[in-house]
Amino acid sequence: MAKKNQTLGEFIIENQSDFQYSSGELSRLLNSIRLAAKVVNHEVNKAGLVDITGAAGDTNIQGEDQQKLDIYANDVFIQTMTDRNIVCGIASEEEDDFITINSQDELHQNKYVVLIDPLDGSSNIDVNVSVGTIFSIFRRITPVGTPVELKDFLQTGDKQVAAGYVVYGTSTMLVYTTGKGVNGFTLNPALGSWYLSHPNMQFPEDGQIYSINEGNYFDFPEGIKKYIKYCQSEEEDRPYTSRYIGSLVSDFHRNMIKGGIYMYPKSTKNPKGKLRLLYECSPMAFLAEQANGVASDGYNRIMEIMPTELHQRVPFICGSKNMVEKAEEFMQKFK
Numbered sequence: 549m550a551k552k553n554q555t556l557g558e559f560i561i562e563n564q565s566d567f568q569y570s571s572g573e574l575s576r577l578l579n580s581i582r583l584a585a586k587v588v589n590h591e592v593n594k595a596g597l598v599d600i601t602g603a604a605g606d607t608n609i610q611g612e613d614q615q616k617l618d619i620y621a622n623d624v625f626i627q628t629m630t631d632r633n634i635v636c637g638i639a640s641e642e643e644d645d646f647i648t649i650n651s652q653d654e655l656h657q658n659k660y661v662v663l664i665d666p667l668d669g670s671s672n673i674d675v676n677v678s679v680g681t682i683f684s685i686f687r688r689i690t691p692v693g694t695p696v697e698l699k700d701f702l703q704t705g706d707k708q709v710a711a712g713y714v715v716y717g718t719s720t721m722l723v724y725t726t727g728k729g730v731n732g733f734t735l736n737p738a739l740g741s742w743y744l745s746h747p748n749m750q751f752p753e754d755g756q757i758y759s760i761n762e763g764n765y766f767d768f769p770e771g772i773k774k775y776i777k778y779c780q781s782e783e784e785d786r787p788y789t790s791r792y793i794g795s796l797v798s799d800f801h802r803n804m805i806k807g808g809i810y811m812y813p814k815s816t817k818n819p820k821g822k823l824r825l826l827y828e829c830s831p832m833a834f835l836a837e838q839a840n841g842v843a844s845d846g847y848n849r850i851m852e853i854m855p856t857e858l859h860q861r862v863p864f865i866c867g868s869k870n871m872v873e874k875a876e877e878f879m880q881k882f883k
């Protein structure tokens with residue numbers, strides 16, 4: 549049971565027994581994610597000093613190459629999980645292929661694979677706007693003791709055992725689910741501890757915010773165009789408010805708290821959509837459903853889409869239940 553002012557560490561331990569296969573391995577994995585998130589947070593906070601310390605690609609005063617923050621975040625998460633020997637494989641938006649973790653002493657004994665978008669909304673870094681990290685955790689399908697295979701990563705979203713995100717915003721938060729609701733923890737930067745600040749997060753059933761890159765309007769499917777016009781029409785409780793940050797994590801986070809819908813449909817430029825099923829949509833869909841929300845590609849539940857490749861893209865409509873269902877209605881009607 550969620551208690552206020554609890555630290556993330558305490559919460560993970562206390563809720564470990566909720567988990568079907570509680571061996572402590574998932575708890576240790578979540579602990580390494582919370583550690584890596586603090587390291588990345590520290591670096592993201594310094595991003596504004598880049599003019600002083602040198603831009604990504606430059607060489608800094610110590611003669612080290614400065615990394616782009618998305619590569620830095622990728623390295624930190626992978627390194628943390630590798631060093632602690634906590635997963636058997638990692639797939640990242642920043643890597644062409646999955647990484648096999650092969651510990652020397654216990655060969656391929658770990659049970660979990662992690663998929664990660666290490667820095668989401670990275671174009672916002674240069675302008676001091678919130679960015680995030682998204683993670684998704686599955687149990688491997690192949691037997692322990694053997695190297696991981698592609699099929700361990702290509703699983704439908706409903707097989708996830710945990711998923712979450714970190715939002716590096718005005719406050720830094722870690723929000724995650726293990727399938728028993730969604731809880732949000734805020735980082736106290738002075739102490740380096742995460743406190744349970746948002747227990748049992750829920751999307752309001754209805755909302756007043758729609759989030760979409762409307763610059764692509766003329767390129768959108770007819771159903772989306774019509775739904776946007778519906779959001780803008782002056783009827784009942786409309787027009788809705790338009791809010792689009794351009795960081796999925798931040799847009800999702802705001803919509804979950806206030807009620808809203810996020811859409812990234814397909815277009816001529818992105819015929820399959822832009823967002824990645826495994827690193828972005830599937831974990832966000834798990835969180836949404838655990839928070840009483842809905843996630844769809846316009847016609848199908850995101851959680852049931854069988855991935856065929858690691859970097860697969862998919863159209864994404866996600867948020868408050870009644871809003872997503874209304875958007876789906878428009879998609880059906882103007883198919």
Ligand code: AHG
Pocket residue numbers: 641665667668669670671761794795796797822
């Ligand atoms: P990433 O920075 O990991 O590549 O993700 C960016 C994604 C997502 O966070 C955001 O909502 C979307 O791309 C924005 O795309 P547009 O600039 O096309 O609107």
Ligand code: MN
Pocket residue numbers: 665667668669796828
């Ligand atoms: Mn992203």
Ligand code: MN
Pocket residue numbers: 618641665666667668669670
């Ligand atoms: Mn990214």
